Amino acid sequence: MELDRSPMTLARPRSRLASLRNAWRSLPRSSHVRFARLALRASRTWFAATLLATLLAATTPLATPMVTGALIGEVSAWQASAATPGSTALWWAAAIGACLLLQWLAASLLRVAAAALGERVDTMLQRGLMKAVMTSDGIEHLEDPATIDLISVGRETFRSSWGRPGQLAATLSGMVAGRAMMIGASLILARFQMPLAVALLAAALWTAREEKVASRQEAAHHYGSTELSRRMDYLHELGSTPPASKEVRVFGLSGLLLDRFTSTWRRSMDGVLTSLPVRPLLATTALATVVIGGLAWIVSAAVAGRLSPEAAAVQAQALMVCLAGMRLSSWTGLQTELATATLRRYERAAEAAAAARPAARSDGRLPARTGPDDLPREAIRFEGVSFSYPGGGEALRHLDLTVPAGRSLAVVGANGAGKTTLIKLLCRMYRPSDGRILVDGMDLASFDPAAWRRRLAAVFQDSMRFPLTARANIAFGRPHLASDQAGIEAAAVSAGIADDVAGLPHGWDTPLSSEYAGGSDMSGGQWQKIALARALFAVHHGAGVLILDEPAAHLDARSEARLHDEFLALTEGLTTVIISHRFSTVRRASSIAVLDEGRVVEQGSHDELMALDGAYARMFLLQSARFADAGAPEVRSG
Numbered sequence: 001m002e003l004d005r006s007p008m009t010l011a012r013p014r015s016r017l018a019s020l021r022n023a024w025r026s027l028p029r030s031s032h033v034r035f036a037r038l039a040l041r042a043s044r045t046w047f048a049a050t051l052l053a054t055l056l057a058a059t060t061p062l063a064t065p066m067v068t069g070a071l072i073g074e075v076s077a078w079q080a081s082a083a084t085p086g087s088t089a090l091w092w093a094a095a096i097g098a099c100l101l102l103q104w105l106a107a108s109l110l111r112v113a114a115a116a117l118g119e120r121v122d123t124m125l126q127r128g129l130m131k132a133v134m135t136s137d138g139i140e141h142l143e144d145p146a147t148i149d150l151i152s153v154g155r156e157t158f159r160s161s162w163g164r165p166g167q168l169a170a171t172l173s174g175m176v177a178g179r180a181m182m183i184g185a186s187l188i189l190a191r192f193q194m195p196l197a198v199a200l201l202a203a204a205l206w207t208a209r210e211e212k213v214a215s216r217q218e219a220a221h222h223y224g225s226t227e228l229s230r231r232m233d234y235l236h237e238l239g240s241t242p243p244a245s246k247e248v249r250v251f252g253l254s255g256l257l258l259d260r261f262t263s264t265w266r267r268s269m270d271g272v273l274t275s276l277p278v279r280p281l282l283a284t285t286a287l288a289t290v291v292i293g294g295l296a297w298i299v300s301a302a303v304a305g306r307l308s309p310e311a312a313a314v315q316a317q318a319l320m321v322c323l324a325g326m327r328l329s330s331w332t333g334l335q336t337e338l339a340t341a342t343l344r345r346y347e348r349a350a351e352a353a354a355a356a357r358p359a360a361r362s363d364g365r366l367p368a369r370t371g372p373d374d375l376p377r378e379a380i381r382f383e384g385v386s387f388s389y390p391g392g393g394e395a396l397r398h399l400d401l402t403v404p405a406g407r408s409l410a411v412v413g414a415n416g417a418g419k420t421t422l423i424k425l426l427c428r429m430y431r432p433s434d435g436r437i438l439v440d441g442m443d444l445a446s447f448d449p450a451a452w453r454r455r456l457a458a459v460f461q462d463s464m465r466f467p468l469t470a471r472a473n474i475a476f477g478r479p480h481l482a483s484d485q486a487g488i489e490a491a492a493v494s495a496g497i498a499d500d501v502a503g504l505p506h507g508w509d510t511p512l513s514s515e516y517a518g519g520s521d522m523s524g525g526q527w528q529k530i531a532l533a534r535a536l537f538a539v540h541h542g543a544g545v546l547i548l549d550e551p552a553a554h555l556d557a558r559s560e561a562r563l564h565d566e567f568l569a570l571t572e573g574l575t576t577v578i579i580s581h582r583f584s585t586v587r588r589a590s591s592i593a594v595l596d597e598g599r600v601v602e603q604g605s606h607d608e609l610m611a612l613d614g615a616y617a618r619m620f621l622l623q624s625a626r627f628a629d630a631g632a633p634e635v636r637s638g
């Protein structure tokens, strides 16, 4: 008979399987089940090893009462018959030894396997959080205090030695093994004494439950005070780190900081040990009563001859195993609750971090039509762009601005006029709340952010000071081309930092941080040149849009003059947006836009704006008068 191998018949069972799998996946999950799924994803091998070790840890202690009972039964039989003990006695004694050895092996295997599994889970989660934070579309949500809070809690989770989600591997397996021991021991007891077994199991489960409730409350207190402990950490850091300690000393803030630290500590301690744990105490008393009562009954029954020594030994040991199981599961209670709570917080943090990830990566227009490598070819246009920060007022208001391709545009304006905001929108860190930014007529919002950012090179006001080598700090402009030493050096020469790097103790390999062995920190101006070199390295490798936000803010007079002189050469052919309060640099740009309260109020070349005699001319003349007073001839109109 021909087998029907049509795709339909093969697909049907598969789709049924898939729908079953989907139904299973859509079931609501307790955090323990969610953890088990995470652990399975992190490492199948260690998950299986932990499962096996848990099974062994739960069952091996249950064998001991049975074997001990059998040995005592044998011994009693020899005593009764006055016979010489045979080899069976040795076998039972060896079996007891084997049980103990197995228990020890199971506990060791469980410890190793759970630790390895936990490490893998924590690594996977940390990577997940980092990825969610770094690959989200913009940074808007990262400036939202609630999200910042969640993410920092998510990150701190992995620093604490208590309550890391990965510790659930050890604590849950301990709990499962402990509960299984309690139930198994009660079942053994039930063979001899049903009422005692029921009372023991009920008291043990009640105690375990009360301990769980108490642990949960303790974990809740811990997290209730997390905000306070972070504040304490911050205050402690303020008092002990070099940047802050300068101002702390100069302004005499130490008393204030100490007072705040103490009052925060007191608040964090509120509620600790204020309530007596009555219910756990009652439950433990009930359990102790059952165990002591049970043992007393076993002993008296054995003495009265109503119970054989063998049965007495099995029952007494079963009671002990039940207690050991109880101790094992309650010992892990607080850690389990803490780790479960951190896992929940982690999940919320990861969700918040990923919140800005676009639903669809891109509509494909940027790569499909032109390739990201040559945009813009015409212009970047801000059309009626408005933007407000979360919880803030309008930073940009119906702003219209054109940045011609291959030319430079300087943006000037008073503090808070919206200059940096404009750049952040251009880098797609945020999306306009109204209006559009068009690149050669295409909406920037429709571009793949990563592809667009590959076109950009930027020096931000608060540029990053990576505590890595000088080479890495510049190569980060195009990290995948870090082996291009010639390009790195050319960028350093253009940015005027090459000589400083050559003078470092280990040249290009010197870590730019005095906190590392052989490292050396740099001055504010040197760091700014490093940031410029990083951007120029990106330009060297194809970035066509150069963004400079106050690139001369920390430069000395000579370095600033050099930047002015070389500005045209540096930006030649690039679409450049430069923000500066230094008009000597600004005037060299092809076009200048004056921003006031989030709008462009003037735009034109330096000469056009001077002729207009408006806001730009007033600012320029004010600054040149100051420089003229100081005898600096280069900043003069015309």
Ligand SMILES: Nc1ncnc2c1ncn2[C@@H]1O[C@H](COP(=O)(O)OP(=O)(O)OP(=O)(O)O)[C@@H](O)[C@H]1O
Binding pocket: 143, 389, 390, 392, 394, 395, 413, 414, 415, 416, 417, 418, 419, 420, 421, 422
């Ligand atoms: N992250 C933020 N959250 C809330 N408001 C912000 C944020 N950043 C800037 N603002 C506000 O947006 C407005 C524009 O700020 P922006 O940094 O763009 O000004 P700027 O022109 O670059 O100023 P400066 O010359 O001082 O650098 C200001 O009123 C500022 O207070």
